[in-house]
Structure formats: C-alpha cells, structure tokens
Amino acid sequence: MTAARSVFVVTDIRPLRRGIFSVTFDAPELAVSAEPGQFVHIKCGRSRPLRRPFGISDASGDKLTVVFEVRGEGTKWLAASEPGRRVDINGPLGHGFSSVVGDILIAGGGLGAAPMLFAARRARGRAVAVLGFRGAASAILTEEFESACENIFVTTDDGSLGLRGTASLPLGELLKTGRYSAVLACGPRAMLRAVAELSERAGVRCEVSLEERMGCGVGACLVCACRTKKDGADKMSRVCFDGPVFDSREVVW
Amino acid sequence: MSVDTRVTFAGVEFKNPVVTASGTFGFGREYSKYYSLSELGGVCTKGLTVRARLGNPPPRMAETPMGMLNSVGLQNPGVDEFIKTELPFMRGFDTRVIANIAGETIEEYAELAEKLSGAGVDMIEVNVSCPNVKAGGMQFGVTASSVAAVTRETRRRSRVPIMLKLSPNVTDIAETARAAEGEGADAISLMNTLLGMRIDIKTRRPLLANNTGGLSGAAVFPVAVRMVWQARGAVKLPILGMGGISTGEDAVEMLLAGASLVGVGTASFSRPGAALSVRDGIAAYMREYGVGSVSELTGKVEIF
Structure with missing residues (x-):
C-alpha cells in the first residue's frame, strides 16, 4: 500500500x-x-x-x-x-514499454534520449539506437548508448555530429532490413509522429513515450490528457497513468 | 485526551470531517494505492454527467504561484458507467460517497440526482460552478434564480441529501447560498475554483488550450475562508468548506470560519497522503486545545 x-x-x-x-x-x-x-x-x-x-x-x-x-x-x-x-x-x-526483449530499435530525440538509455540497457546489447539532436553541443549520453547497444546512429539538424538530418533517416533504412520486432521512442511530438509513421509503414510495432503537463502524476486529476483511439472510439487517456508509453497506433496525432 | 471527530452533516454521519474534493481524487482508485479510503470521512466523485465526456483539449493545466489552473472540462465516463463500475468499488470502503453531478440542463441535473440517489450514494453534490464547460456548469451557479431552479428540481427528485456546490465567481456569495437554502438544499459546499488565466509571453498564447481555467491550491485559501464565513452568516445550512486546504491548521481555520466538513483537493497532488495528514492535524489541534468534539469548532471564529 x-x-x-x-x-x-x-x-x-x-x-x-x-x-x-x-x-x-x-x-x-x-x-x-x-x-x-x-x-x-x-x-x-x-x-x-x-x-x-x-x-x-x-x-x-x-x-x-x-x-x-x-x-x-x-x-x-x-x-x-x-x-x-x-x-x-x-x-x-506510469506504464513503461511493454517489452525490451529481442532485436529492437530505440529512437531518442533531444532530452528524450535519456529515458531510452534505460530501455537500451535492459535490452542487453541487442538494441540499435538512433539518436537525434539539434547539434553536437546538445548531444547527450552517446558514449553510454554506445556501450549499451549493438550499434548506434547519431543525427544532428546541422550535421555537427553524425549524420545531418533527423533520426527518421537511419531509422527508415534500418526498418527496411526487416530485422527488428519493435521500435521504442521518446522525443519531441513531431519526431514521435514521424517514427510512428515509418514503423507502421514497415509493419513494425511502435511504442512512443508522450509528454504533457501533469498535476497529480497518479491518474486522478485528468489534466495530462492525450487523445487516443481504441476499437474505433476516441478517448482521453492519462499520460501519467495510461502512459506515458502508448502503442503508436492508439495515439491521435 | 480522546477526541470525537465524528460529524453529522445534513443527517449523514461522517467518521471524520475530511472529504476529498471533487475532481481531484477521481473515484478513489488511484489514491487507494496509498491508503485505505476507509480512513476518510468521505470521497467526493469526479463530476458526473448524463453521457460520457472527453473533456477539453490539452494543455489543461498551468501551475501558478502556490496554486494551479485547470481546465479539464468534466471528463468522466458518464453516470451509468460510474454506477456500474466505479460505485461498487467505492462502496467497498467504509466511507461516505458523495456523487458530484453536472447537467447541461436543469432536467439533466434532476435526472442525475434521481439515478444516483437510487444507486446508493450517501449524498449528492450539485455542481453549479464548473468554470470549464460551455453548457451548464457555472452558468447555473452565478445567479440566485438559476441556483434556486436547479436546487428545486434536484431536491424534488433525490432521495438523499443534496448539497449545492457554489461558485466563488459571484458578486455576493450570500445571495446564491440563500437561493439554495430557500429551495430546500440540505447543505452547501464552497468554493469551486476561481476563474483565472495565464499567458505565455514568448508565444503570446494562453497556457491553457481552453484559454481560461479554474484556480485552486493554497493561493485561494484566504478567499475560501472568507466565503465560507460569509455564507455561514447568511444561511443555517451546514457547509462543506474547501479551497486550498493543505494542513490540519488550514482545516481548523475553515471549521472556525463556519464549515462543518472540510474538503482537501489540490494538496493531494503534491502529497498523496495530504487528506490523512489534514485529518490527523485536526485531531492534534483538538487534543492541544482541549476540544472534545470537532463540531464544537464550527463557526467559532470570534469576529472583531
């Protein structure tokens, strides 16, 4: 209790x-x-x-x-x-990622990379991480990801570190291999939406970690709402309790 | 010394004067992981409507100095789903269940009161003061004539005591309190949230998607104390006093102002056990000051 x-x-x-x-x-x-x-x-x-x-x-x-x-x-x-x-x-x-077992792709954007390190470590070396940052000066935890993952890809908006562009680039290529059973992502909403679309197109399960201003944090006050759909019906889910991780197909972007 | 914290309120006995405020406690499931709801005097449900409501779009919350604005907009599963799945859960605890209701029309208020009183709630709190919905809500709470009309119909159709939850967004709280009393309300509760607004100066957009929202938390406490005191002077009805209570001392202050029960709301967000610490704080005060029964505190402020 x-x-x-x-x-x-x-x-x-x-x-x-x-x-x-x-x-x-x-x-x-x-x-x-x-x-x-x-x-x-x-x-x-x-x-x-x-x-x-x-x-x-x-x-x-x-x-x-x-x-x-x-x-x-x-x-x-x-x-x-x-x-x-x-x-x-x-x-x-809250509810986290449903599973971090098997060959998984991890996508982290900006500060959203941080909680993905926990998922990467639990995947015990079988995860491949794609991390997107604004520039080299805002890249975080890349060494930690390197030691925790099978492989990592870094992208920056300005090309100052890794590939120039967004995380979608390497992610799209990796998904084409057909090797991965799931994509787990945390980052800005626009990035999550792009990751979700790529995954859905590739037929790979995708889970996204959402953010919203919270009150109680335990599911009682209903302020951290996000619109979701299940079995055709729209509903307002609680990011703090039903999430913060959602199946990307349930999120109404 | 042993102290008696029981309160008989509109004919209903509460084991202690602490009730969790509507909209801050869901239907009790979430906080029941932190303590047994049987520890509470009562639990007031999230506002219930005839049909399920999705509520307002996010963002629905903005923090303010010692408080917060919310614009949830009465998100709830609807009265029938509440009766089917939530009420049996709440009934599993030894605590009073107060159903908070909100209609878009007077007939909806009456229908909700009838249904819920038949389903076995102990009391009905008639929410004529929600600042976050377009139809109903505060629209019924800001004039004496509409408060009177809602009171009359819900009183007629309810088998359990009804309590009108009054809006602070009025010129004279005494007027709406008298309107409720005049049509047979069994109690009043106050206050609901104060209508407020915040703006992001970088984007020049309001912080809430609904533009405005209801202010709660410690910031509003003095306003609530003043309103309870004014209402107490205007009517003989028992009062459930709430608005920014976060400690036992706050609760005693509210009792002295004229409340018989106290509501704890926003304080639970930062301390899940806040309602219990309020309860224990009241008892500690009673022991320290030799107050045998909590009812002896009600309205005992000595006015200058």
Whole structure:
C-alpha cells in the first residue's frame, strides 16, 4: 500500500551539457521495481506547489538516475542539489514499454534520449539506437548508448555530429532490413509522429513515450490528457497513468 | 485526551470531517494505492454527467504561484458507467460517497440526482460552478434564480441529501447560498475554483488550450475562508468548506470560519497522503486545545 519511504538521498549529480544534468539517488525501493519508460514525480523544493515528472534514465542496484534540463524554478532547485540532499520522490509511476526483449530499435530525440538509455540497457546489447539532436553541443549520453547497444546512429539538424538530418533517416533504412520486432521512442511530438509513421509503414510495432503537463502524476486529476483511439472510439487517456508509453497506433496525432 | 471527530452533516454521519474534493481524487482508485479510503470521512466523485465526456483539449493545466489552473472540462465516463463500475468499488470502503453531478440542463441535473440517489450514494453534490464547460456548469451557479431552479428540481427528485456546490465567481456569495437554502438544499459546499488565466509571453498564447481555467491550491485559501464565513452568516445550512486546504491548521481555520466538513483537493497532488495528514492535524489541534468534539469548532471564529 503506502510506499515504505519517499525521501531519498542524492548520491551524485553532474552536468551533461550546459543546463542539462544527471542526478542519481540512493533509492533501492524505487530501483527494484522501475521499468523502462516509467517516471518519478519529484517535489522540487517547497516553493512550487506541484511535483515535477522525470523519465527514469537508469535504475540498477540501489541507484536510480534521471536526466533533466533546467527549465524553471523546480528544475533549477534540483540542479542545485549536492550529494547528501534529501529529496521527496513518488514513483516509479506510469506504464513503461511493454517489452525490451529481442532485436529492437530505440529512437531518442533531444532530452528524450535519456529515458531510452534505460530501455537500451535492459535490452542487453541487442538494441540499435538512433539518436537525434539539434547539434553536437546538445548531444547527450552517446558514449553510454554506445556501450549499451549493438550499434548506434547519431543525427544532428546541422550535421555537427553524425549524420545531418533527423533520426527518421537511419531509422527508415534500418526498418527496411526487416530485422527488428519493435521500435521504442521518446522525443519531441513531431519526431514521435514521424517514427510512428515509418514503423507502421514497415509493419513494425511502435511504442512512443508522450509528454504533457501533469498535476497529480497518479491518474486522478485528468489534466495530462492525450487523445487516443481504441476499437474505433476516441478517448482521453492519462499520460501519467495510461502512459506515458502508448502503442503508436492508439495515439491521435 | 480522546477526541470525537465524528460529524453529522445534513443527517449523514461522517467518521471524520475530511472529504476529498471533487475532481481531484477521481473515484478513489488511484489514491487507494496509498491508503485505505476507509480512513476518510468521505470521497467526493469526479463530476458526473448524463453521457460520457472527453473533456477539453490539452494543455489543461498551468501551475501558478502556490496554486494551479485547470481546465479539464468534466471528463468522466458518464453516470451509468460510474454506477456500474466505479460505485461498487467505492462502496467497498467504509466511507461516505458523495456523487458530484453536472447537467447541461436543469432536467439533466434532476435526472442525475434521481439515478444516483437510487444507486446508493450517501449524498449528492450539485455542481453549479464548473468554470470549464460551455453548457451548464457555472452558468447555473452565478445567479440566485438559476441556483434556486436547479436546487428545486434536484431536491424534488433525490432521495438523499443534496448539497449545492457554489461558485466563488459571484458578486455576493450570500445571495446564491440563500437561493439554495430557500429551495430546500440540505447543505452547501464552497468554493469551486476561481476563474483565472495565464499567458505565455514568448508565444503570446494562453497556457491553457481552453484559454481560461479554474484556480485552486493554497493561493485561494484566504478567499475560501472568507466565503465560507460569509455564507455561514447568511444561511443555517451546514457547509462543506474547501479551497486550498493543505494542513490540519488550514482545516481548523475553515471549521472556525463556519464549515462543518472540510474538503482537501489540490494538496493531494503534491502529497498523496495530504487528506490523512489534514485529518490527523485536526485531531492534534483538538487534543492541544482541549476540544472534545470537532463540531464544537464550527463557526467559532470570534469576529472583531
């Protein structure tokens, strides 16, 4: 029923890029049950009334890690953490990717690459990752993906790192091989839509991790709505509870 | 000392004065993973309508200083689905079930009241104050004559006590409170959210797809206390007071202003156990100040 404990200690915090941080907590209760695609809901100090959702970018042993960009007061507070700080965390929350087994393609766009690292690690070397960034200066976690995956492809909008263009380019080519059983993706909505269309055209199952402003994070308040369809009928799903990961065929783009 | 937290409210006995506010607690399923709903005085359902509603397009929420705006727009599965799948779940707990209803017409309000009172809810909260729907909602809550008309029809068709949830978006809360009392309401609850708006200055677009939304959270608490106090002075009906309560101290303040029950809403979003800490905080206050029964606090503010 009630979580045994909701306050966890920061063990490590480091900047990945300007304004982007990776923070690790000593949180065995959270790490043990965390699944790729799930998130944690963090109380970022007392001054903000609501918690902030963060996709889990790794969970192993006693440690749980999230990667985030400083966007406002809450994330600024979290970025100012030092090892030893006690942080109130609710989670792991939501429904993650249904399966990370077999030959899978992982697509991550921008900051959306971070939670995909958790999926890549759980795929135990059988995943191929396609990561898209604005430019070399905003690329994150590429070394970690390289060691976790069978192969990785990086694209940047300006060509400053890897291939010039969007993640769709290498993804389309990889899908043509017919080797992959699923595509798992997290990133900007336009990218997810493109990934979903490519996958559907190739007849490959695709799961996308969506984002929406959240209130409660547990499915009660209905503010993080996204339109979905199932069996021909439209409905409003809750990103925090029904998602954040959805079968791409159910999303109404 | 032992304290008595029971409250008899419009003839219904509540084991403690804490009720979760409509729209912040679903039908209790989500928060029942954090604590047993039997710990609560009551649970108030998400607003129910005759037919299922998808609600408003996202984004539906914007955080504000110590509060939040929402424009959910009464997303719910419809009254029949509620009776079939949600009510039996809620009935599995030893807590009072208050069904919140919203009609697009007076006849819909009456139909909802009749159906739900026959299905076994303990009380009906008549939502004439939702700021996020085009038809119905607040439109019925801002004039005394429409509050009177909705009260009259729902009272006539309901077999259980009815409570009018009043809108703060009025000039004089006493007027709408009296209108409810005049047509036989058994109780009133207040307040619903305050109509608000935020704008993104980079894009010059509102932060909510519905443009405006309802403000809740600690930011609105003083307004709610004032309105409960004013309503208490205007009518003899028992009052469920809510709006920004997040601690036991807040709840005691609301009781002193004139409430008999208190609602906890937005506070649950940041602390899933907020309603229970409010309940425990009230009891702690009672012990500290030698208050034997929680009802002794209602309306006991000593006005200057």
